[in-house]
Amino acid sequence: GASDEGEVLDMLIVGAGFAAVYLMHQLRQRGFKAKIVEAGSDLGGIWYWNRYPGARVDSQYPVYALSIPEVYNDWTWSSHYPDHAELREYFQHVEDRLHIKKDCVFNSKVVSAGWDDSSCLWTITCHTGMVFKTKFWTACTGFAAKRYIPDWKGIEDFRGVIHHSSFWPKEGVDVRGKRVAVIGTGATGVQITQEWAREIGEDGHLEMWQRTPNFACPMNQQFLTKEEQAKLRDGLAARFAERNNYYNGFLYQWRENLTFDDSDEKRDEFYWQLWKMGGFRFLMNNYYDMTRNADANQIAYNFWRDRVRERVRDPRKQELLAPWERPHLFGGKRLSLEQDFYDHFNKPNVDVVDVRNNPIKCFVSDGIIQEDGTYHKLDVVALATGFDSITGGLKDIKITGVDGEVLTDKWAKGTWTYLGISTARFPNFFFTYGPQAPTAFSNGPSCIEIQGDWITSVLSDMRGKGLKKIDAKRKAEEDWRALVFELINDTPRGKVDSWYNGANIPGKPREHLNYAGGIPRYKKTLEKVRQDGYEGFVVS
Numbered sequence: 001g002a003s004d005e006g007e008v009l010d011m012l013i014v015g016a017g018f019a020a021v022y023l024m025h026q027l028r029q030r031g032f033k034a035k036i037v038e039a040g041s042d043l044g045g046i047w048y049w050n051r052y053p054g055a056r057v058d059s060q061y062p063v064y065a066l067s068i069p070e071v072y073n074d075w076t077w078s079s080h081y082p083d084h085a086e087l088r089e090y091f092q093h094v095e096d097r098l099h100i101k102k103d104c105v106f107n108s109k110v111v112s113a114g115w116d117d118s119s120c121l122w123t124i125t126c127h128t129g130m131v132f133k134t135k136f137w138t139a140c141t142g143f144a145a146k147r148y149i150p151d152w153k154g155i156e157d158f159r160g161v162i163h164h165s166s167f168w169p170k171e172g173v174d175v176r177g178k179r180v181a182v183i184g185t186g187a188t189g190v191q192i193t194q195e196w197a198r199e200i201g202e203d204g205h206l207e208m209w210q211r212t213p214n215f216a217c218p219m220n221q222q223f224l225t226k227e228e229q230a231k232l233r234d235g236l237a238a239r240f241a242e243r244n245n246y247y248n249g250f251l252y253q254w255r256e257n258l259t260f261d262d263s264d265e266k267r268d269e270f271y272w273q274l275w276k277m278g279g280f281r282f283l284m285n286n287y288y289d290m291t292r293n294a295d296a297n298q299i300a301y302n303f304w305r306d307r308v309r310e311r312v313r314d315p316r317k318q319e320l321l322a323p324w325e326r327p328h329l330f331g332g333k334r335l336s337l338e339q340d341f342y343d344h345f346n347k348p349n350v351d352v353v354d355v356r357n358n359p360i361k362c363f364v365s366d367g368i369i370q371e372d373g374t375y376h377k378l379d380v381v382a383l384a385t386g387f388d389s390i391t392g393g394l395k396d397i398k399i400t401g402v403d404g405e406v407l408t409d410k411w412a413k414g415t416w417t418y419l420g421i422s423t424a425r426f427p428n429f430f431f432t433y434g435p436q437a438p439t440a441f442s443n444g445p446s447c448i449e450i451q452g453d454w455i456t457s458v459l460s461d462m463r464g465k466g467l468k469k470i471d472a473k474r475k476a477e478e479d480w481r482a483l484v485f486e487l488i489n490d491t492p493r494g495k496v497d498s499w500y501n502g503a504n505i506p507g508k509p510r511e512h513l514n515y516a517g518g519i520p521r522y523k524k525t526l527e528k529v530r531q532d533g534y535e536g537f538v539v540s
């Protein structure tokens, strides 16, 4: 095995995506002994699993990357928004430069982690039976490690091809000329639909099964040459650093002026400008009050609605995809970026099925039946039904802390963390891109690098002082939870049901799972806690 008998690690990292690679790199530089355990068979994290048709990152070049010079100095992207295959190539490049894999154990799912207070060590066990002893461990499991499939009646009877987006066959699925359905209209459903609408050809038939419309905005994809990127390279270090000055960790921020300060004409001009630049700008670069004032939000919605309705000719499809009445606050749910997604609905063989008013009753061997009895004959189904997000991956591991307390019990009615990185009575255990951190409200690499730096500092500081145990105080996590709830109160994301707040999973506690204070404030808070001698923790 990778862990020699009796060998004690400084850090065991679970998962092998961006967060794990970054943390491993930082720890190695300080001389710590760390290993990565990963369920998949390669680096990449979510990009190892995300092979569904059309999978593409929605964070614009250059911020969705590691700020490690050895990695970015000789890497070039093909476009502003690269696809999943390119992200896997990127991780191959990361491996070529950083040699992460020599400390990785693949094809191993961590099933349990137990703390021993007398030795101050964790015992981490994999499904293979492999066991690690480690002083610290970090779950770099991200927010989408646990897929969600509704328990529809008869789903196991379906004889066609059916896959969840996160478990797509490596060899792909041939849909040319087939009858296909995409269930779900989150970021994933929009991307699959856009791609399949092309792939099915003229003889195929595609149905997008929609419960809630996605307020998708134009991506404005741009291709980049090697020469263009060579010119930009000198500026990259500064741009990576700059990510930390922006609320979302992207390089765009809301405008300080307000929606109704501008005349209708001027506002329209500004909206068009954002629209044409594309990306998340219409959400993140908009007037300050767009996400804070319901009337301002309505005006933005109207602009979005009118742009979509201009593109979709059929009135029924139009009303489903971009309803005249705003169904919920703009920006409340995660919006997607699209290229020709809406245009495809002008084809006679691309349709949208309304499962809000007419839900799925059951699957049968060759299709799906809706509540009112409508039968849809299908060859292929893509389940874009999302994830038990943010907490699901952590709860999948049986984590036992002080006095035998189990994390799933502690979090049964809600989630308590300190700083979105630790939880009381589970000493020397950290998590990145998880609950009550900027996670889903941020550009992934921005968030995980801040967390990775901080965790590395904790280990260094403790080593320097000969300390063995760090544990968050209950009071500190009570206060953190209250702050997380307070910060999101006035924003659409705090008001609309979604996976941001657990509402997508039946029975899951509905609570705010992301820190809405923004990247700069989060970073400052972590730094201050460190400067103040780890306030809110007991270090011994």
Ligand code: NA7
Binding pocket: 144, 150, 165, 183, 184, 185, 186, 187, 188, 189, 209, 210, 211, 212, 334, 355, 360, 384, 385, 386, 387, 499, 504
């Ligand atoms: P999401 O955003 O959770 O989307 C899941 C979709 O599946 C969403 O449209 C749901 O409708 C739909 N859904 C879930 N259950 C049902 C049932 N029972 N019937 C009909 N439709 C259903 O997951 P994604 O994979 O798209 O995205 C996850 C994140 O990964 C994404 O935001 C990126 O940050 C990366 P609903 O909206 O709840 O009405």
